[in-house]
Amino acid sequence: MGPGRRRVRADVLVVGAGLAGLHTATLLARAGHDVLLAERRARLGGAVRTTGIFVRRTLDDFALPPEHLGPPIRRVVLYPPSRRRPVTLVSERDEYRVGDMAALYLAGARTAAAAGVRVLLGTRYEGGGRSSFLLSGPDGPVRVRARFVVGADGARSRVARDLVLDRNEHLLTGAEEVFAVPAGERPPTFHCVVDPVLAPGYLAWVVDDGRHAHVGVAGYPDRFPGGMRRALARFSATAPGLDGVRRPAGAEVERRGGPIPVGGMLRRIGCSDGLLVGDAAGAVSPLTAGGLDPCLRLSEHAAAVLDDALRTGRTDALAHYDGAALRARFRGRLALRHGLARVRTPAVATAGFALLRTPPGRAAARRILFG
Numbered sequence: 001m002g003p004g005r006r007r008v009r010a011d012v013l014v015v016g017a018g019l020a021g022l023h024t025a026t027l028l029a030r031a032g033h034d035v036l037l038a039e040r041r042a043r044l045g046g047a048v049r050t051t052g053i054f055v056r057r058t059l060d061d062f063a064l065p066p067e068h069l070g071p072p073i074r075r076v077v078l079y080p081p082s083r084r085r086p087v088t089l090v091s092e093r094d095e096y097r098v099g100d101m102a103a104l105y106l107a108g109a110r111t112a113a114a115a116g117v118r119v120l121l122g123t124r125y126e127g128g129g130r131s132s133f134l135l136s137g138p139d140g141p142v143r144v145r146a147r148f149v150v151g152a153d154g155a156r157s158r159v160a161r162d163l164v165l166d167r168n169e170h171l172l173t174g175a176e177e178v179f180a181v182p183a184g185e186r187p188p189t190f191h192c193v194v195d196p197v198l199a200p201g202y203l204a205w206v207v208d209d210g211r212h213a214h215v216g217v218a219g220y221p222d223r224f225p226g227g228m229r230r231a232l233a234r235f236s237a238t239a240p241g242l243d244g245v246r247r248p249a250g251a252e253v254e255r256r257g258g259p260i261p262v263g264g265m266l267r268r269i270g271c272s273d274g275l276l277v278g279d280a281a282g283a284v285s286p287l288t289a290g291g292l293d294p295c296l297r298l299s300e301h302a303a304a305v306l307d308d309a310l311r312t313g314r315t316d317a318l319a320h321y322d323g324a325a326l327r328a329r330f331r332g333r334l335a336l337r338h339g340l341a342r343v344r345t346p347a348v349a350t351a352g353f354a355l356l357r358t359p360p361g362r363a364a365a366r367r368i369l370f371g
């Protein structure tokens with residue numbers, strides 16, 4: 001079969017079956033539209049890139065299947081580079097739950113398919129524009145004619161490039177190890193180490209919910225002194241909160257990693273041919289690097305705008321999908337991100353902890369972590 005010989009029609013082609021793509025596709029199908037969802041991964045349970053910490057707001061507002069969420073976490077411990085005199089914050093409410101992401105993606109795909117989405121796995125978006133797109137799947141190339149394309153294809157979006165929309169330029173990169181831990185006396189805890197050598201411009205973390213531990217580092221890729229892998233190995237060897245916990249090795253340890261856009265919502269995220277959602281749109285908190293909540297919220301907005309455009313046939317309907325207006329909500333967090341990016345030495349991080357130990361410092365940390 002020659003390139004592009006198989007032809008498929010749809011109202012909307014969604015590229016990428018992460019949380020943003022699955023949610024957008026499902027909402028559009030439920031609204032009665034014909035949706036094709038193309039994902040390059042052959043198995044949705046493989047190559048997970050996220051820790052999967054869901055915050056209280058998300059758990060309150062979105063119906064995530066509870067059986068795929070870990071035990072609630074209320075306790076956060078913040079450590080300076082020396083790890084001495086950490087600051088412990090405990091919320092009176094359940095703040096975080098870590099998702100079993102493989103199971104959540106599979107459940108999301110089942111929900112999408114039940115809503116009528118045609119899910120194509122092992123199928124890569126190769127390019128296109130002006131309602132005509134090329135995919136390459138297990139059975140060869142497929143030419144898709146669709147009124148709109150949705151770029152849910154992550155931080156380095158190919159769809160953004162093809163639609164000549166804005167693209168992420170400010171990226172952190174993160175990596176973590178995940179392994180099962182025995183339930184014990186340890187209260188579920190999110191340990192965060194502020195150390196610009198281990199995690200330049202961000203954090204090193206251990207999330208231990210009593211079922212799994214996630215041990216990770218993230219930072220600006222060009223600022224890890226010996227590279228990110230070495231930083232992760234160093235941190236993993238001394239990770240806080242896991243004293244006395246059996247640490248598995250080899251195949252029992254899952255490795256995850258990927259880029260995290262932290263430049264704030266992009267300005268131009270839609271045009272008459274389509275739009276971007278999730279990481280592709282820069283919908284990630286610049287300060288916390290949390291993207292799961294923003295990707296779900298932006299997907300709802302995107303689906304509403306596309307539904308309107310498909311129903312009315314108005315070509316200007318996508319003008320309501322304006323990243324510049326949404327970006328304003330991230331202004332405070334962008335300013336704090338610039339502050340965190342300037343913490344370049346352990347001495348500066350240590351000085352920051354002197355402030356954190358004061359009542360106003362603790363109150364500010366609570367607002368960011370439990371807000």
Ligand SMILES: Cc1cc2nc3c(=O)[nH]c(=O)nc-3n(C[C@H](O)[C@H](O)[C@H](O)COP(=O)(O)OP(=O)(O)OC[C@H]3O[C@@H](n4cnc5c(N)ncnc54)[C@H](O)[C@@H]3O)c2cc1C
Pocket residue numbers: 015016017018019020021038039040041049050051052053054123124125126152153154155158173174175176256257258259260277278279280283284289290291292293295
């Ligand atoms: C190490 C790490 C830890 C993180 N931890 C958290 C956390 O705990 N909490 C939180 O809120 N946020 C976290 N984030 C951020 C969060 O994971 C992302 O913001 C969120 O997952 C983005 O979802 P998405 O659907 O936009 O993109 P993705 O989940 O990246 O999905 C994009 C999909 O598009 C597919 N794709 C890409 N290109 C193509 C193509 N050409 N053709 C077909 N398919 C394609 C990919 O295979 C992928 O499945 C973390 C990020 C990293 C890297």
